[in-house]
Amino acid sequence: MEEDDRKRRMALISIVLRSRHQIILKTGTEWEIMLNWSEATFARHLRISKHQFEYLLTKLQENGLHTDHTQGRTPVPDTKKVLIFLWYMANQNSFREISDKFDVSQSAAHGIIHQVLTIMSGIGNTFISWPNACEKAASAAAFHRVCGLDGVIGAIDGCHIRVQRPPIRGGDYMNRKAYYSVLLQGIVDDRARFIDIFAGPLGRVHDARMLRSSTFFTQWQKMGERCLLGDSAYIGHAFPFIKTPRRDNGALTVEDLRHNSKISQGRVIVENAFGRMKCKWRCLRDLQNTRIDIVVMIIMSACFLHNMCIAASAVCPEHRLAAQGRTITMSRLIFTVEKLLNIFTLTMHSLSVVIDVYLLYSVCTNDNVLPKLNASPFSSPQYGFEQLNIYFP
Known part of the structure; x- marks a missing residue:
C-alpha cells in the first residue's frame, strides 16, 4: 500500500516537472501581518511610521490610487499597493523577490510600483x-x-x-x-x-x-x-x-x-x-x-x-551614533582650526609690536640705522611684510 502511494506521488511529481506551465510558490500570502507589527518593527522595515503610512495612503487614494472592481480577479487592495511600493523603495529587492513577498505576479508588482510612482510624481507640491x-x-x-x-x-x-x-x-x-x-x-x-x-x-x-x-x-x-x-x-x-x-x-x-x-x-x-x-x-x-x-x-x-x-526622524536610527560621532569630530576639528587661527593672529600682532619697539629703540640709540630704513630686503610686496622696512645687521 505504501509502495503504491509512493509511486503515485512520484508520478504526479514527474507530471508537474514536465509541465510547460511555470509553477510559482508564493510565501507572502499573509502580508496583512505587516499592519500588526509594532511601531519600531514597522519603521525598521518600511522606513516610515504607521501614522505617516496612513497619511501617504490617504494622499494616494485622493489622487487616483483606488481601482473599481468590475470583473475578473479581485484587484490588489490599496493598502497592499502602498506596502509594495514602500518595500521597493526601502530595499534593494528584485521584482521576483517582491512578488514572492506579497503573493503577486512579477508583472503585477511592476505595474503597482509604476502606478504609485506616477501618482507620486503628480503630487510633488504636497511635499x-x-x-x-x-x-x-x-x-x-x-x-x-x-x-x-x-x-x-x-x-x-x-x-x-x-x-x-x-x-x-x-x-x-x-x-x-x-x-x-x-x-x-x-x-x-x-x-x-x-x-x-x-x-x-x-x-x-x-x-x-x-x-x-x-x-x-x-x-x-x-x-x-x-x-x-x-x-x-x-x-x-x-x-x-x-x-x-x-x-x-x-x-x-x-x-x-x-x-x-x-x-x-x-x-x-x-x-x-x-x-x-x-x-x-x-x-x-x-x-x-x-x-x-x-x-x-x-x-x-x-x-x-x-x-x-524629516520632521519625525532627522537621522536614520541605524546610523544615529555614527552621525553623532562625525558631528562631534567635525565640531572639534573646527574648534581646533579656529583656535590655531586665533593663535597665529595674536603671534603676528605680538611680532609686529616687538619690531616696532626695536625700531624705536634703534632710532633712539643709533642714528646710523636711519639711512637703512628703505634698503630692506623685506620691502618687496612678495613677502607680505611691508612694515618690516629695515635691514637687520
Missing part, C-alpha cells in the same frame, strides 16, 4: 515647496547660528544616483567616477528638507551646467536679497545668488580661510541630506532600471518621502 517669507527668515536665522553668515536660506549641491547603462546614449551617463549615473540637484533648508529639486541630467554633466539647465535658474530672482551656499563648482559671475568658497591658489589669507570654513559648516547640510535619503531609501544605491523616465520618478519619490519623514 516640496519654496519657502514663504516667514520660513525664509527662520532658515536665515538658523544658518546664521550654524555658520555665522547672513541672508542664507539654503544650500545647493549635486548628487550621483547609480543606474544601469541606458540603451540610448549610454556612454553619456558615465561620470568622472567611472560608473553610470543620473544627476540630482537639490536645494535644502536648515532642516535638511528639500525645497527644490531637479533630476535627470546625464552623469557626465557638470554641476554648474546642471544648474543653468534647471528651471530654478530662470526663477532665482524669487530669492530676493537672500542667497544659497554652494561649493567651488558654482564659482563665477553667472551665479550671484550663491555664496561660494574662495579658490585655494596658495595665497589665501586668514580671513579667506575663515570664510571658507564658514561656507563648509553651512553647506555640509545638503550633503547630509543626500546621505540620509540614500540610507533610508536604499533602492537609490543602485537602480536596476534602464528607462530614464522611471529612474527620474523614483528619485523624485525618494525626495518626497524624505521630506515627509
Whole structure:
C-alpha cells in the first residue's frame, strides 16, 4: 500500500516537472501581518511610521490610487499597493523577490510600483515647496547660528544616483567616477528638507551646467536679497545668488580661510541630506532600471518621502551614533582650526609690536640705522611684510 502511494506521488511529481506551465510558490500570502507589527518593527522595515503610512495612503487614494472592481480577479487592495511600493523603495529587492513577498505576479508588482510612482510624481507640491517669507527668515536665522553668515536660506549641491547603462546614449551617463549615473540637484533648508529639486541630467554633466539647465535658474530672482551656499563648482559671475568658497591658489589669507570654513559648516547640510535619503531609501544605491523616465520618478519619490519623514526622524536610527560621532569630530576639528587661527593672529600682532619697539629703540640709540630704513630686503610686496622696512645687521 505504501509502495503504491509512493509511486503515485512520484508520478504526479514527474507530471508537474514536465509541465510547460511555470509553477510559482508564493510565501507572502499573509502580508496583512505587516499592519500588526509594532511601531519600531514597522519603521525598521518600511522606513516610515504607521501614522505617516496612513497619511501617504490617504494622499494616494485622493489622487487616483483606488481601482473599481468590475470583473475578473479581485484587484490588489490599496493598502497592499502602498506596502509594495514602500518595500521597493526601502530595499534593494528584485521584482521576483517582491512578488514572492506579497503573493503577486512579477508583472503585477511592476505595474503597482509604476502606478504609485506616477501618482507620486503628480503630487510633488504636497511635499516640496519654496519657502514663504516667514520660513525664509527662520532658515536665515538658523544658518546664521550654524555658520555665522547672513541672508542664507539654503544650500545647493549635486548628487550621483547609480543606474544601469541606458540603451540610448549610454556612454553619456558615465561620470568622472567611472560608473553610470543620473544627476540630482537639490536645494535644502536648515532642516535638511528639500525645497527644490531637479533630476535627470546625464552623469557626465557638470554641476554648474546642471544648474543653468534647471528651471530654478530662470526663477532665482524669487530669492530676493537672500542667497544659497554652494561649493567651488558654482564659482563665477553667472551665479550671484550663491555664496561660494574662495579658490585655494596658495595665497589665501586668514580671513579667506575663515570664510571658507564658514561656507563648509553651512553647506555640509545638503550633503547630509543626500546621505540620509540614500540610507533610508536604499533602492537609490543602485537602480536596476534602464528607462530614464522611471529612474527620474523614483528619485523624485525618494525626495518626497524624505521630506515627509524629516520632521519625525532627522537621522536614520541605524546610523544615529555614527552621525553623532562625525558631528562631534567635525565640531572639534573646527574648534581646533579656529583656535590655531586665533593663535597665529595674536603671534603676528605680538611680532609686529616687538619690531616696532626695536625700531624705536634703534632710532633712539643709533642714528646710523636711519639711512637703512628703505634698503630692506623685506620691502618687496612678495613677502607680505611691508612694515618690516629695515635691514637687520
